[in-house]
Amino acid sequence: MNVLRRIVLSSLLACAHLQAHAQADTTARKPEFRGYVKNMQTLSWVGPLKSSLTDGFLHNRLIFKYEPDSNWTMDAELRNRLFYGEGSRSAGAYYTEVLDQDNGLWDGALVISNQALIWSTVIDRLWVEYTRADWRIRAGRQRINWGIATTWTPNDLFNAWNFLDFDYEERPGTDAILIQKQFRKSVTLEAALSGSRTDSSSVAALRLSSNWRAYDLQWIAGLYKGRPTAGMGWAGPLGQFGFKGEMGWFGGSESTFSATVQIDRLLPHSWYISTGVLYAGGASGNLFQPSSLATNTLSPDRLMPVKWSAIATVARPVTPIMNASMAIVYSPEFNLLIAIPALAYNIKEDWDIDLTGQLFMLRIPGNRFRDQYMAVYLRLRHSF
Amino acid sequence: MINKPRLFCAFALILYALQGISQDAKEIVRRSEDRLRGNTSVAEMTITTVRPKWTRSMEIKSWSKGKDLAMILIQAPAKDQGITYLKRKKEVWNWIPSLERKVKLPPSMMNQSWMGTDFTNDDLVKESSAADDYTHKLLGQEEVGGFQCYKIEMTPNAGAAVVWEKVVVWIDRKDYIQLKGEFYGEGNQVENTMVSSDIRLLGGRMLPARIEMIPAGKPGQKTVIAYKSLIFDKPVDESFFSVENMTKIR
Numbered sequence: 001m002n003v004l005r006r007i008v009l010s011s012l013l014a015c016a017h018l019q020a021h022a023q024a025d026t027t028a029r030k031p032e033f034r035g036y037v038k039n040m041q042t043l044s045w046v047g048p049l050k051s052s053l054t055d056g057f058l059h060n061r062l063i064f065k066y067e068p069d070s071n072w073t074m075d076a077e078l079r080n081r082l083f084y085g086e087g088s089r090s091a092g093a094y095y096t097e098v099l100d101q102d103n104g105l106w107d108g109a110l111v112i113s114n115q116a117l118i119w120s121t122v123i124d125r126l127w128v129e130y131t132r133a134d135w136r137i138r139a140g141r142q143r144i145n146w147g148i149a150t151t152w153t154p155n156d157l158f159n160a161w162n163f164l165d166f167d168y169e170e171r172p173g174t175d176a177i178l179i180q181k182q183f184r185k186s187v188t189l190e191a192a193l194s195g196s197r198t199d200s201s202s203v204a205a206l207r208l209s210s211n212w213r214a215y216d217l218q219w220i221a222g223l224y225k226g227r228p229t230a231g232m233g234w235a236g237p238l239g240q241f242g243f244k245g246e247m248g249w250f251g252g253s254e255s256t257f258s259a260t261v262q263i264d265r266l267l268p269h270s271w272y273i274s275t276g277v278l279y280a281g282g283a284s285g286n287l288f289q290p291s292s293l294a295t296n297t298l299s300p301d302r303l304m305p306v307k308w309s310a311i312a313t314v315a316r317p318v319t320p321i322m323n324a325s326m327a328i329v330y331s332p333e334f335n336l337l338i339a340i341p342a343l344a345y346n347i348k349e350d351w352d353i354d355l356t357g358q359l360f361m362l363r364i365p366g367n368r369f370r371d372q373y374m375a376v377y378l379r380l381r382h383s384f
Numbered sequence: 385m386i387n388k389p390r391l392f393c394a395f396a397l398i399l400y401a402l403q404g405i406s407q408d409a410k411e412i413v414r415r416s417e418d419r420l421r422g423n424t425s426v427a428e429m430t431i432t433t434v435r436p437k438w439t440r441s442m443e444i445k446s447w448s449k450g451k452d453l454a455m456i457l458i459q460a461p462a463k464d465q466g467i468t469y470l471k472r473k474k475e476v477w478n479w480i481p482s483l484e485r486k487v488k489l490p491p492s493m494m495n496q497s498w499m500g501t502d503f504t505n506d507d508l509v510k511e512s513s514a515a516d517d518y519t520h521k522l523l524g525q526e527e528v529g530g531f532q533c534y535k536i537e538m539t540p541n542a543g544a545a546v547v548w549e550k551v552v553v554w555i556d557r558k559d560y561i562q563l564k565g566e567f568y569g570e571g572n573q574v575e576n577t578m579v580s581s582d583i584r585l586l587g588g589r590m591l592p593a594r595i596e597m598i599p600a601g602k603p604g605q606k607t608v609i610a611y612k613s614l615i616f617d618k619p620v621d622e623s624f625f626s627v628e629n630m631t632k633i634r
Contacts, residue, residue, distance in 0.1 A: 029634065034462060136628075143484045145484045147485055148488075150487065169482050170483070180628075211475075214474065216488055216627075239491075241491075319435075320435075349460075349461045350461055350463065383461065383463035
């Protein structure tokens, strides 16, 4: 950890040094202050509807961005939530414990609770970036997103995307340094190092990305939590379809392999279709609580609890301001079926409302599909 | 799980606005088309979709170089602020700030009809030329919005990738500004009418600052592009149109 701190510090000093030699740039931009306020109401039940649970929280994101000149950018982002539902009252201690977790180099989580309410504040971005010519250096708590596919992303080493956790698309930040150098003809090399208070969960990796015959390609190599890793991903055309995929190998005492392939297409009348398959070699294969899938922090070799999963998505704007979509995920090992219907409506320019369902079903041998866990989310959002 | 057709529409629309679809008795059409072409262009505009029960506006900044390179930045509404589209030849990428990642769009995004505005996608993103891909016939002269115009009928050449049966355009005699266009679909019926107005000096040229597309038979429905600024031929380096730059532009 100390080594990492020294690296962070020296890279910041290097930035300052470069800056001293850079020409003065007076194109300072007005500090940016943006964000949103959301309210989400949840109704969930296991088995019959009469045993349902209601939950709710207010959710606010604040984004402060400042660019003193064209080389420097500073960014700080806060995620605030106020939980007031049945869930936080009945399982307040558990909520508090989960919300208070911060595995980064420093603790950016604050939780205040009483019997009825829980307040949570998390600093999930806090970084400084220096760019000059073909170089970019970013240090601090940041999102390093190396995903190239859209549902499952085995290349997303630093903070795997969880497609079920739809209310936190920003994902938690990672305390890291990212150095990027752009070469000619769309060739970019990135080196990233992330740390946490437990040394075993640090990640160090290189990514080389390029563009070849209308295909975006990337190669990744590094150390993932003490395990050597190598991967690659692509995105390009296959006839009229978009064709994307990622694969990753994770070494160590039990080496695993993870891969995904997907195709998508926009059809006449704005129908959007997409389908994909995931092989998650590191899947635990254990029986699990479906409800925890949506909130789990995933690792790139274990993006689902089962080895094989497939997804099909259909989406279409019903009107230009109303979008409907349906996604079905199926995993044969457990006969697990997840249905995710969603309807989103733009009420006014900065006001949106959406209704999302997450229905998890497991098939018991000899029976038809049986309800396991269902949740319906009603969300109102004001952006500013 | 990422689906942004409405924003893509805006992207396609800008490409349209930058390239123009003007046409005419070949030379008139060519001159009219050339008015909208620059080696590079930088534009700021508002796109408003009007429906009987609602109206939505989007503010956009765009950069283009030749036919192959374009970058579009959404500046408003707040929810979409910072979303960027990059077009390089036939490839299109979408930068989504909340996810901090770029998404490569499927090729079918480029030649689909789309909802949201009253421009059809096929017109917007095609790289065909109004002068080269049509046969032109001068029908006469008419006044439009106080301007004397040539009225020209354009019929697509065999094999041209055009959805219209024919297009009739009105082009100002003095400055070759396209002031009106009628787009005919199946059965030779007018499907869309385009009307340009607010002619003024934009980027050193007399151009319409307001373009409306009005679909036939749909009362209370139209799409309006209003330019706030337009600059032609300001040097923009090719490296500006890179995937890495999508995250930096303002």
